[in-house]
Structures are given as structure tokens and as C-alpha cells.
Amino acid sequence: MSHPTLAITAPWKRPFEQHLEKAGGVGAGFSLATVNATGFPRVRTCIFRGFWATLPEIEHNKLPKNPPIYESDCPTFTTDARMSKVYDIFVTGKGKGDLAQSQSGSGGGGPVEAVYWIKDLRTQWRVRGKCWLVAADDIEDGEEAQNSGSVTVKAEVGRYMRVKKGSEHMEKDKDWSWKLETENYFENLSPMMRGTFKNPPPGRPLSEGRDEKEGEALGQKAGHLSEEKFARKNFRVCIITPEQVEMVDLSDPAHCTRKVWTLVEEAGGPGGPPASDTVGEWNAVETWP
Numbered sequence: 001m002s003h004p005t006l007a008i009t010a011p012w013k014r015p016f017e018q019h020l021e022k023a024g025g026v027g028a029g030f031s032l033a034t035v036n037a038t039g040f041p042r043v044r045t046c047i048f049r050g051f052w053a054t055l056p057e058i059e060h061n062k063l064p065k066n067p068p069i070y071e072s073d074c075p076t077f078t079t080d081a082r083m084s085k086v087y088d089i090f091v092t093g094k095g096k097g098d099l100a101q102s103q104s105g106s107g108g109g110g111p112v113e114a115v116y117w118i119k120d121l122r123t124q125w126r127v128r129g130k131c132w133l134v135a136a137d138d139i140e141d142g143e144e145a146q147n148s149g150s151v152t153v154k155a156e157v158g159r160y161m162r163v164k165k166g167s168e169h170m171e172k173d174k175d176w177s178w179k180l181e182t183e184n185y186f187e188n189l190s191p192m193m194r195g196t197f198k199n200p201p202p203g204r205p206l207s208e209g210r211d212e213k214e215g216e217a218l219g220q221k222a223g224h225l226s227e228e229k230f231a232r233k234n235f236r237v238c239i240i241t242p243e244q245v246e247m248v249d250l251s252d253p254a255h256c257t258r259k260v261w262t263l264v265e266e267a268g269g270p271g272g273p274p275a276s277d278t279v280g281e282w283n284a285v286e287t288w289p
Helices: 013-022 084-091 099-104 148-158 178-188 191-198 229-234
Strands: 029-035 041-047 076-080 107-118 123-134 235-249 257-263 277-279 282-287
Touching: 013 107, 013 123, 013 235, 029 084, 041 076, 041 084, 076 084, 076 178, 084 099, 084 107, 084 123, 099 107, 107 148, 107 235, 123 148, 148 235, 178 235, 191 229, 229 235
Parallel strands: none
Antiparallel strands: 029 041, 029 107, 076 235, 107 123, 123 235, 235 257, 257 282, 277 282
16 A cells, blocks of 8 residues: 655654754764564664755765755664664565565665664653665666665655755756765765775674675775775665654653654554644654653
């Protein structure tokens, strides 16, 4: 079943953004939980890289940018396709992707939960939903862009992308590039961080060595994604399409609060408990903390 594009900014996004700024903004750490192929939970620390379609401005990034047409409620991070979390996200998605698929291009769709602890505010945010991975080589150009993973990613993430106020006159499909956005995510990283996508495969035993012909080595730097074939093969932008968001405020022990926003079923969400308030496609309910 297809679902309509979400019409308005999610009611939780603005306070979430404000709290993230308190935690360092882009570059803030968070915990990401996935489930692996055997049903075992896995958690690791990731870095928040902004919201999809509104790429943060970084001074050293001189690449051309997409026009400011879209915005979304989707938090992002970046990862290496060879990391175990990528396979988790593919194998638990609707398509039940295998290891080779998880390392070959765009796709995913498995369930995730991201937890952000805002220490100075004593507030915790949980974002539950599906995670989609974007690879630069197959998301837009040529026959590769017609594979099921790329098509599904653009459809599922696309419905969370709204035209920004004042941008209605722009030629949306012609001017906005998924590939360019992905290249800019890479460019926003430091040269040393970009170089990590040329590391030997994460988790491979040291006894197996490294592929020197491929260029595997620690401590490298990298330039533009378009010029880095090996790094481009491994680099992914990860987009969380939220279905339920929860905020727990523990700043006042006598008046702790918890609020849960759930995407309505008609918009592709799980529905959730009876709402005390509804804003756009989101139902909200306050619970005991």
C-alpha cells in the first residue's frame, strides 16, 4: 500500500532539534539499536549528521549544493557498508536482503531505534522507525538506479520530504539530486574521517591481512567521493524514517514527563495508543515517565 507524503513538519521535530543543539548539534553522539539475522539485539554509538534534505553547512565543503527545496523529519548518520549494522538493517527489512546485497548498494528498511541523551537537559529522546541506506553509485544514474533497493529507498524516504515554504516555484525533480546530496554528506566529513572508508573491512581478523591492491590501510585521508572509487563503494548515508518518537524529561524529579508521538496508520505508521492530541499525521499522548 502506498502512503501520501507527510504534509507538515512533525510536532516533535523543533524541540528535538533544539535539544540536539544543546548536545553539540551535528556531531552529537547517539546509540543505534538493530536486530541481527538471529534476532539478537545489537547497539552501537553513531554520530548525528543532520536531517535528510537539509544538509548542514560545513565551511570546508566547497562542492556545489542542492537548491534548498526540501526538508524532512528524518535524522541521518553515515556508515561503512561493510559494518555489521548494515547487514542487520538489510536482513530485517521487508526484502530480507542478504550479505552481498547489503554491501552492494542502496536499500535496507529494517527496524531501528535511536536514543539521544541530552545530558545538560536531563532529557532522553527515542526515535523508532525504519532505516534506509543510500549509495552514491546506484541511487540516481543509469540502469543501476532502477534496482529494487534504489527505487524503494527513494519512494519510502521521498514521502517524508516536503517542499519548503517559499520553494514551490523551483523545478523540484530537475534541480534536486540524491547523488549530489550523498556526495555532500561525504564532503562534510573531515579528510581523515573520509579516509576510514578505505580501511580494511571492520571485524576481519588481523591474521587475514589486508588488500593492498585495493588500497586498504588505516590512517589514510580521502578527497571528493567522485574521485575515491574504493571509499565510494563503501560509503553510505543512513536515513531513519521515524514512526514513533518519545521524549522523557527528567529535569524536575517531582514533575518528570514522558510524551510519545506516533505516526498514524493512514500515513504508514503503527497507530499506537489512543491520542490525547493529533497534529498532522502524528498522534501524541502523555504517559507516566
